Amino acid sequence: MNEIWNPEYETMSRESLRELQFKRLQMTLRWVYENVPFHRERWTALKLKPGDIRSLEDIVKLPFTAKSDLKAASPYGLFALPLEKVVRIHSASSTISDPAVVGYSRGDLNTWSELCARAAVAGGARSHDVAQICFEYGLTTGAFGMHAGLERVGATVIPASTGNTRRQLQIMRDFRTTVLVGTPSYALHLQEVAPGLGFDFRDLSVRVAILGSEPWTNELREELERRSGMSAIDIYGLSEVLGPGMSFECWNKDGLHVNEDHFLVEVIDPDSGEPVPEGKEGELVFTSLTKEALPVIRYRTGDLASLSRRPCACGRTFARHTKVLARTDDMLVLGGVNVYPASAEAVLLDLEGVEPNYRIILYTEEGLDKMEIQIAVDSSFFSDTVRKLQNFQRHVEERMHQELGIRPRVRLVEPRSLPRGSDARSRLIDNRKGVGRGQSGTLPRR
Numbered sequence: 001m002n003e004i005w006n007p008e009y010e011t012m013s014r015e016s017l018r019e020l021q022f023k024r025l026q027m028t029l030r031w032v033y034e035n036v037p038f039h040r041e042r043w044t045a046l047k048l049k050p051g052d053i054r055s056l057e058d059i060v061k062l063p064f065t066a067k068s069d070l071k072a073a074s075p076y077g078l079f080a081l082p083l084e085k086v087v088r089i090h091s092a093s094s095t096i097s098d099p100a101v102v103g104y105s106r107g108d109l110n111t112w113s114e115l116c117a118r119a120a121v122a123g124g125a126r127s128h129d130v131a132q133i134c135f136e137y138g139l140t141t142g143a144f145g146m147h148a149g150l151e152r153v154g155a156t157v158i159p160a161s162t163g164n165t166r167r168q169l170q171i172m173r174d175f176r177t178t179v180l181v182g183t184p185s186y187a188l189h190l191q192e193v194a195p196g197l198g199f200d201f202r203d204l205s206v207r208v209a210i211l212g213s214e215p216w217t218n219e220l221r222e223e224l225e226r227r228s229g230m231s232a233i234d235i236y237g238l239s240e241v242l243g244p245g246m247s248f249e250c251w252n253k254d255g256l257h258v259n260e261d262h263f264l265v266e267v268i269d270p271d272s273g274e275p276v277p278e279g280k281e282g283e284l285v286f287t288s289l290t291k292e293a294l295p296v297i298r299y300r301t302g303d304l305a306s307l308s309r310r311p312c313a314c315g316r317t318f319a320r321h322t323k324v325l326a327r328t329d330d331m332l333v334l335g336g337v338n339v340y341p342a343s344a345e346a347v348l349l350d351l352e353g354v355e356p357n358y359r360i361i362l363y364t365e366e367g368l369d370k371m372e373i374q375i376a377v378d379s380s381f382f383s384d385t386v387r388k389l390q391n392f393q394r395h396v397e398e399r400m401h402q403e404l405g406i407r408p409r410v411r412l413v414e415p416r417s418l419p420r421g422s423d424a425r426s427r428l429i430d431n432r433k434g435v436g437r438g439q440s441g442t443l444p445r446r
């Protein structure tokens, strides 16, 4: 059970690790200073040069990078390599029209698959496994990262992508899938609908589920494991920094090991920006130590967790962060897609004939988190033909899908059925079962 993909790095002493981190940090800072005007100009304004960072702790002298910086520089403004040397593009985004573009050199792809291989092996995947990947193969990073990592391990990879649940279950049964990769909500969905489609999940061969892309609780893990006798592990990553494989759980399931030979991780107070003591919750901040095409310097993830450097029973020496269950902002993750309520509002306000009076309701259906948007329309609206109302609903759904990448259910309601003059936060009602249970506006803090 306790196999380690790359023991040389994953179990190196903390002292050697810090030395390696500092050496790689210096290289990264010089690389960035020479090749990315955005960072050079900001450091110069603070009278800082790479040589002024004389220890790992000195990193706090450098300014943070935010998602807004990535978007402002989109598509290629923060790249440290010419496009000629960039072999892959992905995108991290909450809206299609406002993307944060990320790029990878050949070396970056090699690093990425190595880190995903570590995550896969820590979760229990081996070369004899048949791995079915149910992340979407597209601009987002989930599918491609774990695909490459599992191939590197030697597993047989099935790029099943998302959707078509019956076909997914058929593949699982006929191809004898042993490792399932996807979002936790989709894993639960598969388990819940299997009996109705004539499948018994317990008769399938799935042994390990490697799940990520959205917050999920230990309670959901217990439920998934109880229902099918598989082991479910959490992986973490965000496209802006690399993608999946940045950190991962081992069999111990007590925090996610950060691949610290490739990332310097900090936890800061989201308000003051100051570092918080070990064990205290704050915002995760990542600096890449080996990335070539798009190095990231003190990238603020918006994800809340605490960090521990206590030794782990698995033997890995990499620090662990707690499961990410909450955010500093109001970003929601629905079916692995990042959505900001403000983006949904922007789409609504852009529609003709819609009052800025709406309510967003999050709910869970067949194990999947979904969004319903209730829009208040003038009572004269309801005197229109049913067809006209349906067309309008479909139009809103389509616009939401184009802009946000999710397809919410749209309901038209009379103005008086919605609370008047409420702020954005109270317009959001979270009835989801898995994570946001009964909370309004934000995911629960641990």
Ligand SMILES: [Zn+2]
Residues within 6 Å of the ligand: 250, 251, 252, 257, 312, 313, 314, 315, 316
């Ligand atoms: Zn461990």
